[in-house]
Amino acid sequence: TIDDLKGMKQGRLRLAAVTTTKYFIPKLLKPFCELYPGVSVSLEITNHEALLARLNDNLDDLYILSCPPERDDIEATTFLDNPLVAIAPANHPLAKQRNLPLECLAEEPLIVREEGSGTRKVIQKFFERHGISPRINLELGSNEAIHQAVIDGLGLSVISLHTLKFTEVKNQLAILDIEGLPIRCQWQVIYPKKKQLSITATTFLEYLLATSQQFSVDK
Ligand code: PGA
Secondary structure, rough: OHHHHHHHHHOOOEEEEEHOOOOOHHOOOOHHHHHHOOOOOEEEEEHHHHHHHHHOOOOEEEEEEEOOOOOOEEEEEOOOOOOEEEEOOOOOHHHOOOOOOOOHHOOOOOEEEEEHHHHHHHHHHHHHHHOOOOOEEEEOOOOOHHHHHHOOOOEEEEEOHHHHHHHHHHHHHHEEOOOOOEEEEEEEEEEOOOOOOOHHHHHHHHHHHHHHHHHHHHE
């Protein structure tokens, strides 16, 4: 309706997303902003735990993350794959091998994200489920810092394939062929059920569901 269009003209869209989405959310925002030039968009990038704190404080319209907590008061929609893969320096001896057992990850120093990271939580649970105790030798607060530390030979890591796909850094890294990997996570958009979404937020959600498959990295 005309009213809807008016709403869209002056809309505001407040998004919050976890760190590993920053490789595709801006790309996806460009055509959205071109379609709706009157909408001003803000995108907050934090880790999983900080994002849930923002949700509890009702700071944003929509929240984008993997593996949200199962809560009755949250509406969640899955929209894209988010595989977590094991990475090593490109010239690492394991890089040439196929069908490696999961235990090989316990024999190498492992680099993980900071406490509060969703990626870290998923990996921890995964190792627990398989009865593996990794040797964590370094915690780093960013995916890019992990890329560099792995390239520099400080250890291996398990990280979202999205952090590699559209970056130069992937040429210096190898994705290891390990049984049980990748860990198959999914991106989801969530918001509190009691919240009435704005026209702008509803429009963005529909746009996201319609266009996000072009950023699939699943092999
Ligand atoms: P992270 O989030 O940036 O906190 O690791 C990842 C996720 O929620 O999948």
